[in-house]
Amino acid sequence: MSNNKLKRTLGLWDILMFGIGGIVGAGIYAIIGEAAALGGNMLWLSFVVAACVALLTGLSYAEFVSRFPDSGGSFEYIKQSLGHKAALVMSVLMMFTGIVAAAAIAISFASYLTRLLEFPSWIIVIAIVGLMALFNIFGAKYSSYYNSFATIITLLGLAVVILVCIPDIGNTDLTQFNNFGWNGILAGSALIFFSYVGFEDLVKMAEETKNPEKVMPKGVLLSGIAVLLIYVLIAISAVSVLDWNKLAQAEGPLAAVVQAKLGTIGATGLVVVALFATSKTILSNILGTSRLLYDVARDSDIGWLKKFTTISGIGNAPNYAIIAIALVAIAFGLLGNLKLVASISNIFIFIVFGMVNFSMLVFRYKNKGKQKAPFHIPLNIKNIPVPTIIALATILILFGYNIYNLTQGNL
Numbered sequence: 001m002s003n004n005k006l007k008r009t010l011g012l013w014d015i016l017m018f019g020i021g022g023i024v025g026a027g028i029y030a031i032i033g034e035a036a037a038l039g040g041n042m043l044w045l046s047f048v049v050a051a052c053v054a055l056l057t058g059l060s061y062a063e064f065v066s067r068f069p070d071s072g073g074s075f076e077y078i079k080q081s082l083g084h085k086a087a088l089v090m091s092v093l094m095m096f097t098g099i100v101a102a103a104a105i106a107i108s109f110a111s112y113l114t115r116l117l118e119f120p121s122w123i124i125v126i127a128i129v130g131l132m133a134l135f136n137i138f139g140a141k142y143s144s145y146y147n148s149f150a151t152i153i154t155l156l157g158l159a160v161v162i163l164v165c166i167p168d169i170g171n172t173d174l175t176q177f178n179n180f181g182w183n184g185i186l187a188g189s190a191l192i193f194f195s196y197v198g199f200e201d202l203v204k205m206a207e208e209t210k211n212p213e214k215v216m217p218k219g220v221l222l223s224g225i226a227v228l229l230i231y232v233l234i235a236i237s238a239v240s241v242l243d244w245n246k247l248a249q250a251e252g253p254l255a256a257v258v259q260a261k262l263g264t265i266g267a268t269g270l271v272v273v274a275l276f277a278t279s280k281t282i283l284s285n286i287l288g289t290s291r292l293l294y295d296v297a298r299d300s301d302i303g304w305l306k307k308f309t310t311i312s313g314i315g316n317a318p319n320y321a322i323i324a325i326a327l328v329a330i331a332f333g334l335l336g337n338l339k340l341v342a343s344i345s346n347i348f349i350f351i352v353f354g355m356v357n358f359s360m361l362v363f364r365y366k367n368k369g370k371q372k373a374p375f376h377i378p379l380n381i382k383n384i385p386v387p388t389i390i391a392l393a394t395i396l397i398l399f400g401y402n403i404y405n406l407t408q409g410n411l
Contacts, residue, residue, distance in 0.1 A: 139315020
């Protein structure tokens with residue numbers, strides 16, 4: 001039997017775990033070394049800047065999701081503000097972002113696993129994307145169980161990194177610029193932004209969340225703040241134990257930090273944690289992107305797309321959408337240059353986040369007299385939210401630095 005209604009099974013704890021888990025995923029394990037090369041001892045400030053820019057956009061997501069608790073996420077928000085055609089164009093970019101991010105992280109997962117087992121990378125890419133798609137087919141609740149378990153493992157791994165580094169904190173001058181100066185810090189922030197695609201995946205869970213008008217805004221903002229604290233502690237810990245040059249050159253930078261303190265056993269343990277971190281990020285990317293395809297198909301008049309609106313199977317999930325997204329992600333994963341794939345994904349994340357903020361400004365301007373959403377962005381001038389203007393400006397700056405990273409060969 002099939003229908004086209006998603007079940008509301010998720011509470012605040014599930015949403016927080018999806019939010020934190022979606023952001024504290026592969027990014028911290030892969031990107032921290034590259035960012036250290038740019039930010040030096042002030043790597044922590046790169047994380048602060050990236051998190052603040054992301055949180056400003058998080059305010060727009062929070063208000064939109066409280067007004068339109070829809071599985072389409074940004075697609076729905078842009079549609080409500082700029083119309084269906086603009087949303088349809090952007091939805092292609094959004095799907096590309098989620099698919100390419102999943103592919104990049106599958107490549108990263110394969111590189112970690114080959115440290116422990118000798119297996120061809122292409123087999124690992126197919127297997128991990130296929131397994132995470134299977135979790136999705138079992139439904140959001142089972143995906144949530146795995147995600148929560150993997151997130152706890154990931155956070156425990158990061159807690160170990162922080163704890164073993166505590167004795168060394170204070171030995172390094174955390175205010176010392178390297179040769180890149182402020183340009184390095186901002187270029188590092190642009191690199192780190194790859195992690196924050198988690199916001200886009202999170203809001204797509206709205207139709208499967210109990211009381212989403214209140215729960216989703218809390219989930220978006222609390223997970224963003226939690227990630228900021230975790231990332232800053234990790235950045236300070238890493239440069240306190242390893243010289244930033246060594247951190248930048250290390251294969252598996254966090255594993256190198258733990259190896260310096262706990263030896264090979266500690267490094268192996270962190271590789272296992274990294275496998276959980278990367279796999280759950282693939283899970284949430286497939287989940288979010290399949291929900292977007294489901295929503296676009298539901299709103300479309302194109303006949304062949306209607307197949308993706310089918311909700312069926314053991315998990316009452318959009319199975320055809322999940323399978324389609326997984327197959328395309330595998331195809332990108334098999335092409336496989338991690339740095340290139342991640343950098344392309346970054347460009348689309350900035351475009352999507354920028355469009356969400358622009359849509360918020362347009363929506364507020366068009367609906368000056370309309371009743372406030374359950375969550376309302378503070379600090380407004382004539383109903384135009386000042387934080388959203390700042391978000392848009394800072395995203396444009398970091399987008400410029402992401403292009404700088406590509407052209408300078410820093411990524």
